[in-house]
Amino acid sequence: MAILKLKVETPLFVLGGGSAVVGLDAFYKDGKLYLVDLGSPGVLSQMREPSLEAAVQLVARDPARYSYASFPSPQIPEKAEVKIGRAPPASTIKGLLRTAYLRYMLERDSEVAAKFLNAVKTALEERVHPKILASRGEEVVFRRYFDKRRFDLFNLVHVKELSLRPNYRVYKVDVVEGGSVKASFYAVGTAPGSEFEYLVEVAPFFKESGEKEQLISIEDLRSALDLFAKEVAEFERSRGRLAPCERGVRLGFGAGRRWKTVLSFIQKREPQLYESVGEYMHDRLKRVWGDLTVKIAEGKPVGWACYEWS
Structure with missing residues (x-):
């Protein structure tokens, strides 16, 4: 087991607590x-x-x-809607680790990477629903046969909230594109300095014979998060955006698609497939699906938290 500690660096918004009207x-x-x-x-x-x-x-x-x-x-006008945020729950952290582990496996196993890319191509050809597009690729990595049984490998990973110390504030969030504010909204988020701790455990896989096998290790998860965080932070820096710590991630609403997918891997490995995914998502969602917009609160991109393991 290990403890993953997060310290908020820029206003962070995990929405789902409803909204209120001033x-x-x-x-x-x-x-x-x-x-x-x-x-x-x-x-x-x-x-x-x-x-x-x-x-x-x-x-x-x-x-x-x-x-x-x-x-x-801040001063809020009458009739303005305020979205209510909360501290990142264990499910948010498990989702982050799952995406990071997916990226880690694509780096470590070339055969799995090839199958993943082929699965994404096939899903595009079949014009599946956007939500299914990602799961088709993930199945190659996570839903595999072990001891004649097929199951989701990441079911072995368990995340529990140990200590949540949020400091909540209301922020005005600006949606910025090309230096211009395209839209704004108000939301309750966790302020810089808020700290969260999560217990991360990995259960062994039990074979039919009763033997145990450790298919995922805590060290795998540490390495996976480091690889994923470094890659996406480098992308942020390449766009001239803030990346406040060596070991940092962006979480919650406004973090951007790069922190919730392995698009950076696809772009690096098969640029044409990356372009095809973008065009397909734009066509299905009827809106721009890209990296041009960034959500800003108090002059900084939202959602940054520095992490460490213990």
Whole structure:
């Protein structure tokens, strides 16, 4: 087993906590955003004739009194939507390690790499759904036969949240392309200095005979994450973007496609296939699918965290 430690370097957003609307169930006052449940007993008990309008007027006078959560925040206009983020759960970290291990296996085993690339080509020819495109290639690496049984190799890897110490803030996030802001939104994210620890364990594979075999090791995962992080960070630097630490990753919303796929490997190994994947995704998604846009908060690309193992 090992402990993976993360320290947030730039505002990080793992969304999934819903959203709130300023002036309805969120209220800004004196540098803080307050989240409020208008249907809570504390609010309803203060009104003679409960109504949405009356509840909003009541809470707006003293949002701190009725809030169930509050965050430091910039000034936010009325009716603006604020997305609610959370600390990266264990599933996010396992997803990162899975992508890193995929990249590691493609580097280490040329036969597996060739099968992976062929699987992606075949999926493109069949015009499968974009979500299936990635899984076709992954199956070559993860869903393999061991002791006459086919199963997902990464089911042997277990990640558990040990310690989550988030410092939440509200940020204005700008979507930047070519130096121009194309769109903006507000979101609650974990601030720089937030720290998270995860326990990573790898179970042995049990053969039908009862014997145990270690198909993946902790050292494999360490090497995989280092390889993957270094490769994608080098891409970030090549575009003139921030890469704040030697061992760093980008997580969550806005991290970009390079941190969630092995596109850098495909681009390096088969540039034409890389172009075909991009064209196909653009055609199916009906939007630009590329590296041109970057999400910025407080002047820096979002999602950076430095990591270390212990």
